[in-house]
Amino acid sequence: MSNYEKETLNAYRTSQRAQEYKRYHTKDWSWARISTWLEQKSLGRELSRYNWSNTDRLLDIPCGTGILGKILHKFPFRIFASDISPEMMTLAQEEYPVDRLDGCIQADITATGFDRESFDCIVVLGFLHRVPKDIRLAAMKEIAALSKGVVIINCSINSPIQRLKMKMLSLIWPNHIPAPCPVTLSEMISECENTGFKVVRSFMVVPLLSAKAMLVLEKKEA
C-alpha cells in the first residue's frame, strides 16, 4: 500500500477516526481547532466577495466531517458534499443547512461521477498537501472539469521558514505530524494555471504560524 493510500485515501475509513478528527478540529484545545476557525473566517470572507444566488451549486470535496458546513448557513447555495469516506460524511451531514443539502455522495476526487461544468463554486480543503503530485494533478484536473466558476483551495506550503518551523516543532513536540506533501506556493499557482484557472488571490491563512495558504481561483474562459 502506498503512503497516499495509507495516510489519506484509506486513513479516515472508520467511525472512530472520523470522530477523533472532528473532535480534534472543533472541540479540543488544539492549534488545529484555532487554525480551523481562522480558516473558516477566511473562507467566509472570500465567498462574500461574490454575489451568490439560490440556484448556484457548491461542491465541498473532500468534505470530511463538514468543517465548511457552518459557514454555508449564511450563503444561499444548493450544497453537494462528497468524500471517499462514508464514515466522515456521516458526521458532516449535520453541519450543513438541512434544507439546502442536496446530497452527501461518496466519490474519489480524481474521478467523480458529477456532471462536467456543473458547479458554480467548489471548495477543496485539507487535501492537496496530503497527496503526491500525480494525485494532486489528477484532482485539480477533475475539479477544473467540474467547475464553471470559482474554486477555493487550501494547501500547506513548503518554504524555508516553514521548514525551519517544522524542525523546531519536531524538537519540542515529537508527536507533531506535518502535512505529508507540502508544495511551494509558486508550484501550486502554476499547477492551477496549467489546469485552466486564473489565480485571483493567494494568501497565508495565519502568516508564519500556519503553513496553510488559501488560493481563490476562477475558471479561464475556454
Ligand SMILES: C[S@@+](CC[C@H](N)C(=O)[O-])C[C@H]1O[C@@H](n2cnc3c(N)ncnc32)[C@H](O)[C@@H]1O
Ligand atoms: C484531512 S481530511 C480534510 C477534510 C475536510 N475538507 C477538512 O478540511 O476538514 C482529508 C479527507 O480527504 C478524504 N479523501 C482522501 N482521499 C480521497 C479521495 N481520493 N477522494 C475523495 N476524498 C478523499 C478523506 O476521507 C478525508 O475525509
